Amino acid sequence: MLKNNIKAIDLFCGAGGLTRGLENVGISVSLGIDIDPSCKYPYSSNNKAKFLLKSVDDVNASELIEAYKGASLKLLAGCAPCQTFSTYNHKADSSDKRWWLLLQFSRLIRETSPELVTMENVPGLMDQDVFKVFVNELEESHYHVSYQLVSCSEYGLPQQRNRLVLLASKLGSIKLLSPSDFKQKRKTVKEAIGKLPPLDAGSIDPKDPLHQSSSLSGINYNRIVESKPGGTWKDWPSDLVADCHKKKSGESYRSVYGRMRWDAPSPTITTQFFGFGSGRFGHPEQNRAISIREGAILQSFPKRYKFTAPGQPISKKILGRLIGNAVPVKLGEVIGKSILKHVMEYDATITGV
Numbered sequence: 001m002l003k004n005n006i007k008a009i010d011l012f013c014g015a016g017g018l019t020r021g022l023e024n025v026g027i028s029v030s031l032g033i034d035i036d037p038s039c040k041y042p043y044s045s046n047n048k049a050k051f052l053l054k055s056v057d058d059v060n061a062s063e064l065i066e067a068y069k070g071a072s073l074k075l076l077a078g079c080a081p082c083q084t085f086s087t088y089n090h091k092a093d094s095s096d097k098r099w100w101l102l103l104q105f106s107r108l109i110r111e112t113s114p115e116l117v118t119m120e121n122v123p124g125l126m127d128q129d130v131f132k133v134f135v136n137e138l139e140e141s142h143y144h145v146s147y148q149l150v151s152c153s154e155y156g157l158p159q160q161r162n163r164l165v166l167l168a169s170k171l172g173s174i175k176l177l178s179p180s181d182f183k184q185k186r187k188t189v190k191e192a193i194g195k196l197p198p199l200d201a202g203s204i205d206p207k208d209p210l211h212q213s214s215s216l217s218g219i220n221y222n223r224i225v226e227s228k229p230g231g232t233w234k235d236w237p238s239d240l241v242a243d244c245h246k247k248k249s250g251e252s253y254r255s256v257y258g259r260m261r262w263d264a265p266s267p268t269i270t271t272q273f274f275g276f277g278s279g280r281f282g283h284p285e286q287n288r289a290i291s292i293r294e295g296a297i298l299q300s301f302p303k304r305y306k307f308t309a310p311g312q313p314i315s316k317k318i319l320g321r322l323i324g325n326a327v328p329v330k331l332g333e334v335i336g337k338s339i340l341k342h343v344m345e346y347d348a349t350i351t352g353v
Contacts, residue, residue: 004343006116007071009033009064010049011056011078011105015042015307015322017299018077018120019049021332025340027075031067033059038318042307056080056104061111073343074114077335078105079121079327102130106137113141116343117168118335120327123149126164135166143168146175150331153265156184157330158192159298161268165331167338171346177338189284190262193294201288209314210307211293213283214274221287223257224276229284230261260284266298271324273298274316292316296323300330 006027010019013032016039022029029049032039033056043051052063056078068074080101102125109117117138125131126147138145147166152159167174197205201224202215216224219240226236233241233256245256258280260266272278276289283290290298292314297303307322308314 004072004347005070006073006075006339006343007068008075008077009067011059011076011108012080012101013043013049013051014039014079014326015301016047016049017301017326017329018079018332018335019043019047020301020305021327021329021334022075022077022336023047023049024329025333025336027336027339030071031064036322038322041309042305042322045306045309046302056101056108059104059108061108064108064112068112068114073116074112075116075118075339076105076109076112076114077118079119080105081325100130102134106134109138110141115170116174116339117143117166118339119166120331120335121164123162123164138168143170144173146173148176150176150334152328152331153186154179155182155330155334156187157265157300157328158187158189159266159269159300159328161328163331165335167335167342169342171342172349174342175338177334177341182334186265188263189260189266189298192266192297193290194262196291196294196297198286199288199291200286205291205293208293210296210319211291212314212316213288213291214276214316216276216288220257220276224259224282224287227257227259227282229259230264231258233257256280258282260290269295269298269324271321273324274320292319292323295320299323299326300328301326302329 008022008027008029010029010032013019013034019029019032031052032043032049033052033054035055037053040051135145145168150163150165152161165176199213201213205211223240228235233245256279257277259282260280262284267280273281273295274289274292276282281289307319
């Protein structure tokens with residue numbers, strides 16, 4: 001039993017993937033903060049934490065200190081918007097304001113001095129100067145810091161998703177638990193979404209409005225009919241291949257207009273996962289792109305996680321962004337369990353048990 005009461009705050013909380021993962025393993029999250037109003041309903045409706053609609057730029061340390069009341073150990077967690085550093089973004093550079101949101105995270109660490117810190121982001125961040133500054137500031141503030149690239153499928157996420165995870169502690173050396181500590185096999189697309197009701201392209205499950213798929217144009221319907229699980233547009237008749245893919249420059253885009261495989265994890269769920277032409281997001285068997293609900297499940301959100309208030313219109317664009325940008329709940333659990341193990345070891349050290 002922990003001698004210390006951990007209380008967490010989730011910066012850039014989004015729809016609540018990290019918060020839900022931490023709560024699932026027993027870490028209390030008191031507050032989630034995000035600038036996007038679309039996050040408020042899913043975050044507040046599915047988690048115990050309060051939601052603060054505010055830019056991290058404008059957050060004061062006093063607001064965090066108030067949320068930490070009653071905690072013996074403070075955890076500051078967050079995932080600054082990652083599009084700037086993503087391999088999918090070839091335009092953003094250090095002039096992009098999002099580039100410096102990580103330094104706002106660093107500011108709040110300095111001003112609140114939490115004992116524990118965690119940060120999740122895309123692998124490309126690790127090569128950037130802003131990340132090196134972030135780590136240096138932690139070390140100068142006497143944190144023990146570890147970070148690594150994580151293949152989420154090795155921890156049981158039904159998705160090929162590689163992420164950078166950082167852990168920092170003032171209590172002592174800390175590291176992420178390894179996949180062998182969890183003893184989980186790789187989970188497949190079929191295990192994750194294989195039992196959901198079948199859908200036609202453009203239809204909605206009457207029992208779950210989020211289990212809905214995008215419509216397909218005539219040519220895209222013909223393309224998905226000709227698509228093989230795990231295959232490429234090279235499997236199609238030539239009259240279905242887009243002109244841009246016939247050029248040499250289009251050879252490298254073989255995963256677009258692709259079907260997933262039942263017997264493997266899905267590809268990385270992006271903010272455009274609901275579109276057949278946006279990646280390998282075709283259903284393995286049905287002639288459609290995966291649904292909003294299926295994308296959320298592949299991100300390890302619970303099957304009944306609520307993203308839109310009853311009676312409110314569903315925007316695929318908004319929900320695609322919230323789900324694709326989320327920290328997978330499963331990864332949040334891994335992070336949470338790693339922190340709990342670290343604190344238990346610290347408790348044992350100071351009590352001599």
